[in-house]
Amino acid sequence: MRAAVITEVGQPFEVTEVTLDNPGPEEVLIEVRASGLCHSDLHVARNNVGFPMPAVLGHEVSGVVLAAGERVLDVKPGDTVVTSGVHSCGVCAACITGRQFQCTFPAATARPAGAPARLTLDGAPLTQFMGVGGFAERVLVHTRNVVPVPSEIPFAHAALLGCGVVTGAGAALNTARVRPGDTVAVIGCGGVGLNVIQGAALGGASRIIAIDLDPAKLEMAKEFGATDAILGTGDTVAAVRELTRGGVSHAFEVIGLKATTEQAIAMLGVGGTAFLIGVHQPGSTIEVTPFGDLMGKQKGIRGVSMGSSTIKVDIPMFADLYLQGRFKLAELVSHELGLDEIDAGYERIKAGGVARGVITRF
Ligand SMILES: [Zn+2]
Numbered sequence: 551m552r553a554a555v556i557t558e559v560g561q562p563f564e565v566t567e568v569t570l571d572n573p574g575p576e577e578v579l580i581e582v583r584a585s586g587l588c589h590s591d592l593h594v595a596r597n598n599v600g601f602p603m604p605a606v607l608g609h610e611v612s613g614v615v616l617a618a619g620e621r622v623l624d625v626k627p628g629d630t631v632v633t634s635g636v637h638s639c640g641v642c643a644a645c646i647t648g649r650q651f652q653c654t655f656p657a658a659t660a661r662p663a664g665a666p667a668r669l670t671l672d673g674a675p676l677t678q679f680m681g682v683g684g685f686a687e688r689v690l691v692h693t694r695n696v697v698p699v700p701s702e703i704p705f706a707h708a709a710l711l712g713c714g715v716v717t718g719a720g721a722a723l724n725t726a727r728v729r730p731g732d733t734v735a736v737i738g739c740g741g742v743g744l745n746v747i748q749g750a751a752l753g754g755a756s757r758i759i760a761i762d763l764d765p766a767k768l769e770m771a772k773e774f775g776a777t778d779a780i781l782g783t784g785d786t787v788a789a790v791r792e793l794t795r796g797g798v799s800h801a802f803e804v805i806g807l808k809a810t811t812e813q814a815i816a817m818l819g820v821g822g823t824a825f826l827i828g829v830h831q832p833g834s835t836i837e838v839t840p841f842g843d844l845m846g847k848q849k850g851i852r853g854v855s856m857g858s859s860t861i862k863v864d865i866p867m868f869a870d871l872y873l874q875g876r877f878k879l880a881e882l883v884s885h886e887l888g889l890d891e892i893d894a895g896y897e898r899i900k901a902g903g904v905a906r907g908v909i910t911r912f
């Protein structure tokens with residue numbers, strides 16, 4: 551099959567012929583129909599974070615099941631499915647108490663050491679990013695990373711459920727547990743930030759303040775449920791504090807920068823929590839004042855992984871809400887592209903104004 555392979559950090563994606571193994575007992579073979587361009591893929595492709603190359607990136611996939619191993623219980627050939635990068639063992643304390651996103655043994659979804667690689671190029675193993683490797687015609691993944699969804703959802707929309715949606719809306723609903731009357735600020739209104747906003751709206755937040763440098767993204771944020779929009783060029787902290795008479799209950803940082811993370815903490819009201827979603831560079835640091843901020847104002851700082859999601863519950867829920875017209879997915883797809891256009895797709899994201907590019911031509 552064809553896959554977009556990246557051989558070294560900083561190198562372009564190159565579409566080439568690779569080999570997928572047959573499904574193991576707990577694995578699912580999926581024909582990819584749509585694959586989203588997430589910032590995490592770009593992060594690994596462009597920054598030296600020690601990720602093993604060569605690799606096939608991509609992890610936000612929708613498609614149709616071609617084959618399933620004998621111990622796969624919840625999907626069968628022909629089913630429409632979504633993949634997600636939440637890895638769980640299913641037996642640790644976190645998993646069995648409803649926190650699979652905090653699994654102790656996330657490597658349990660990988661093949662055991664010594665077993666043949668799922669994905670190879672000329673006989674040599676290729677790393678599947680997040681255990682998926684979605685920039686390809688097909689993916690072979692563990693059953694715990696596969697979620698069935700209703701077949702009525704267009705593939706390009708369904709793909710976003712696997713990462714952008716659970717990461718953003720999950721952070722609002724699961725991690726922050728936004729409830730009616732809460733106030734929310736979201737710094738960074740790309741694909742994930744827009745999902746934080748619509749998650750906060752679903753939770754009943756009375757005020758949702760969108761912050762971005764791009765006026766076009768702020769306009770989109772309002773369509774997703776933001777009640778206020780602030781251009782990020784000014785004093786955003788003062789503006790948020792004024793709008794909310796003292797600061798928000800929850801501030802979400804969806805960029806991954808020191809300055810905006812510190813702003814997120816500064817714009818919290820007493821007892822508020824800052825949620826860190828944007829991916830920071832390894833080794834980067836932020837500054838907080840424990841005495842004033844954390845103790846005096848009882849603020850919290852919380853890192854978020856995959857929106858604290860229980861994917862087999864949350865993804866079908868968002869799919870239902872979408873089919874009922876209560877959750878936006880179509881508006882998140884700004885353009886569709888071919889498997890051989892990934893580099894150009896990421897250039898468009900860097901140029902701004904793009905919610906999500908999705909590969910739909912393989
Ligand atoms: Zn992602």
Ligand SMILES: [Zn+2]
Nearest residue numbers: 639642645653
């Ligand atoms: Zn576990």
